[in-house]
Amino acid sequence: MRRLAVVREAVIWALVLSALYLACATASSASTRAAGTGGGTFFVLANALFVGRFAGIFASFIAPTPPLSCQIVAGIFLRNVPWINTRVGVATRDASGIVRTVALGLILTRAGLALDAGDARRRIKDVGSLALVPSTMEMVTSAGMGIGVLGIPTATAFALGFLLCGISLAVVVPPAVRLKREGKGSTVCDLILCASSFDGIYCVVGFGICAGVVGGGGGASSAWRVPAQLAGGLFAGLAASRAISLSGIVTAPERASSASSDSAIIMSIVMLALFAAKELGMNGGGALACIVFCVSLGSEWKSQGLENALKETSMFMNVLWNEFTAPLLFVIIGMSLDLTALDGAVAGKAIAIIFVGGIARALGVLLATQRIPSMNWSERAFLTMAWTPKATIQAALASVVLDQAKDVDEESDGQKLLQTALLCILITAPLGAWCIEYFAPRLLRPDDEMPVVVVEVLKSKEERKV
Template identity: 30%
Template sequence: MDSIKEKILYKRNPLPKNPSRSQKVRYAFLCPPHGFLASLLANILVILFLWLTAFFLARKDALPGGNIFALFVLYGASSLGGFVVSLLRLPPLLGMLIVGFMLRNVPGIIVATDIDRKWSSVLRSIALTVILTRAGLGLDGKALRKLSKNVLLLSFLPCAAEAITVGIAAYMILGFPWLWGFLLGCIQGAVSPAVLVPFMIQLQEEGLGTNKGIPTLLMAAGSLDDVLAISGFSIFLSLIFSTGAAIWYQIIQGPLELAMGLTYGICVGLLLWYIADRNHIDLSIYRFLLLLSAGLIAVFGSKATGFGGAGALGCLTTAFVAGYRWRQPGWNKELVKPSTAFNHLWNYLFQPLLFGLIGAEVALDRIQAETVGLAIAVLVLGLIVRMIFTVIAVSGAGLTWREKLFSAIAWIPKATVQAALGSLALDSARELNAGPEYINLGEKVVTIAVLLIIITAPLGALGISLTSHSLLVKETAIGEDVHADEKYALADIKQSPPEERTKMIGAH
């Protein structure tokens, strides 16, 4: 028995200092399961246990051909697709989106068609609640108050310019009605924090662009950029689906829903300042549950009452107002735990579901090649305008032309907001029985949202990775800022005697 333990227990077979690949593989499969293999087995076991529970409750619906079975397959395959794509150093959401599309369109493995549309709509709405609450908690009120004019311009100018450009182009090129065109513009106008933020954190760690605060500037402006896009989307969504109402009501409904969302968020956020008790032993759990339920009420309640445009903004505002007070001295006990809970809920559950379901909404047999080509033309036109106005927005920030170019490239990726909002118009058209014309437009919006993610997420990620070291200035340990491609000269300076460094820096 001891000889067997000696062979199979990883604690008794530690890795050498410089292990070979075969030694690493052997070590990974030693007992008990550990490391990546342990995590993989745990995830598989969780999915298996949940499926068995669903099988004993729903029977046929949890078997192949059933709705629950299709959801489990989509979730597992999307998670796997995200992991595979992440190995290529691309955003995982791209793999999730592609897998969802494949499960709907590849002959022989069509599974997504078994998913009930109502279930899909509800799950996407819950995912929207999670991501908006997470975004609201991430907004720092104090930091936003200190934003300079240049950061405010970067938040609003490129987003507004792109939304207006896409709205006009969609009307003239795609034949969209004006309101649908600007709805599409608001969807496209938002940058993706899911792609942008990890890269900006990496740049901060490497000291690239930190001498002028470029990573911080882009992260802060990205949050406000999304708020503007979501607010505009809410207004146009309400205008589109109030076409049967009186003209005066159509005129005021957009601003009315905007005001309703803000009012709901402020009132509920203020309520969460005092409930639950700050000294409660389970404070973080209460905060998480209250925020989640308040967001779900905003999203589902706004649809149920006919004011669907107010839900997204109400959810975002609730989290922002509540989080603002929780950051204050004396109020921040257990703040990190609800934020961490929403992060985990998004990363491990709703991100694979949302992007998988969005990909599954795209039916290849309903897409015309001409429409795709024209949609890409509209997309590219919007991106060009966005990059131009990004350069204009940061022109007064004291950046070099290289840094301005990098800011424009970093402002390209789209993903999270597009996935969250892209299907809402289609869901609304189906729920309200708005007719085939509206449903067709909703399907086109979903298709374009998917194209946006597929094209811009990897393009932006690769653009940031490939240009950051050549376009940004690296902040050095000796207190001088040098261009990143001059690292070899910097190494010579660091290795020189102290009395010679001043002369070398001046000459350099």
């Protein structure tokens, strides 16, 4: 059955790719024909999507290897095999930048809509500690090693730290949902699902602010960008959410739900914020505005009893991510790595940064969870593994510093960040996925085996909060 499904999908995608290619190749516009011919922008992106889809299918045969690992390897293959790279070509910087921005928008939107603000407020201490303490420890450690080992400027080093410390929701969330559904370690899984969104938000906004400082020349002259992006992003996100709700163009109590319409409107606003922020050099503020907008809109839907609209819109976004955006993004990021220009010394230093930063992160998890009464040592050990995989944020942001480079030195620093991010994905994503799959049944307790004492402590805490 699986082989038949693979063949069926191969035929479908081959037909779609052929039809789109012929549409471009026979167009009356010379620029459109050029985009559809070998090495043209459309030709490269269409082939990247086609290869990414089948790399994801191949990954299902070697589960629990995440599809994104195979998709990145496929992108590296397309870029570096001589006979193939001359016929497929490489996506232009502008085209790959648009793909990454769209992917970042989807990442932020999915994280914002999935974040339960009410649950987060009730568990703010546990969620905040798990989201912030490990990431901050890894960020500071990686930034310090970036300065001392890679020899990059301070602002760029902190951009590297934030780039490396964001965990991958694409790798962590699906097994957590499955384990919770199976009745195994539900308390731990609930904490993972809530804290992972906060972790991603913290890292994306932090990276955006640091990258904005780097793009502004760094130093004290760019310090004003930090409070400006925080205040501007918060205000813009709240204002956009309020305006959209009052306008009545999204689902409301008096208006029927439409997941496709709501998704199109939300994504249009998110893309407008991200591209405007990119033009202004305020990437962190744009990311914060998108998050605040989506969290605020989701909370308003819940308060109005429109949970179904929120669920359907989130599901639509997930399909868009899984079927189109993720395969294209990870192949494109793999195609950005030129093995002939790979610096072995930088690669060794990058692996050292990833390893030491991972140790700091693991210690941060143990520190953040030491006062959670519902967790024993085995569950805390599992959390250190679940907090390991990196992929989505790194793929979406890896080339930002390189894209905005203005001179040779900044381009060299951008290449170091890109190379480190790719190695981080290739090492931690499959390793984390394998560890989660192997150790979950061995370290997590079934829900019906939770000690009575722990249950009573949790109940008393909830009653005090109420």
